[in-house]
Amino acid sequence: MFIYNRLIALEGAHNVRDLGGYRTAGGNSTRWRSILRGDALHDLSAADIEALLGHGLATVIDLRNAHEIAAQANPFVGHDRVRYHNTPVFSALAPVEMMAEASLSFDMGDRYCQAIDKCRPAIAEVLNIIAEAPDGAVLFHCSAGKDRTGVIAALLLANAGVDETTIIEDYALTATISGPLIARLRQRALDRGMSSTLIDIVLASEPRSMRQALDHIRLHYGSVPDYLRLLGVDEAQVSRLKARLS
DSSP states (O other), X not given: OOXXXXXXXXXXXXXXXXXXXXXXXXXXXXXXXXXXXXXXXXXXXXXXXXXXHHTTEEEEEEXXXXXXXXXXXXXXXXXXXSEEEEOOTXXXXXXXXXXXXTOTTOOHHHHHHHHHXXXXXXXXXXXXXXXXOOSSEEEEEOSSSSSHHHHHHHHHHHHTTBOHHHHHHHHHHHHHHOHHHHHHHXXXXXXXXXXXXXXXXXXXXXXXXXXXXXXXXXXXXXXXXXXXXXXXXXXHHHHHHHHHTO
């Protein structure tokens, strides 16, 4: 039997990984090389791009905003074998510095909860793109592959029947596999004048942050499938999202 690696080793990205291989409530496992999550792709080498194409990559969804893309262009824009989409997921939120100033106990879980409430049109658009994507692997990504990417990954895994403990573990993997990436992002934040205390909060992948987001969905929306329906993701699309990981 072929053995898949969750982390896809690339020269120019550090957090591109597979949502396959997770046990579901039905006793099966999520499908490998169907949906990938990742960090920024601007430094991918030609060999990296060929490697991703070799894994079946057919759709890329960039969750970053226009400013981020202008600074670090996506190599799949205009690619002849990959469909590229840009949906900035957190654009409806205040800058993280403002959110931190407004709360003495700010945690990234607070930001995820706000995104779940305030970024529903963008989240719905991303999920619809995935549901309607052509055959082949879908890769969605942001800058670190942790926050915007983490929220979308959690929704997809929960909808596929993966338990919350596993979803939280998947979220927390960034902290253990992305040391060089986190170090680089930390230095960039310091250069922008962000406080080291806030940087530590923003770049952390604390399990409690994703737990807070999942609890928020359960408390305010009932379940992830209920939340998806509220977004306007219809039953057929909910089923297609689940089938992509089945």
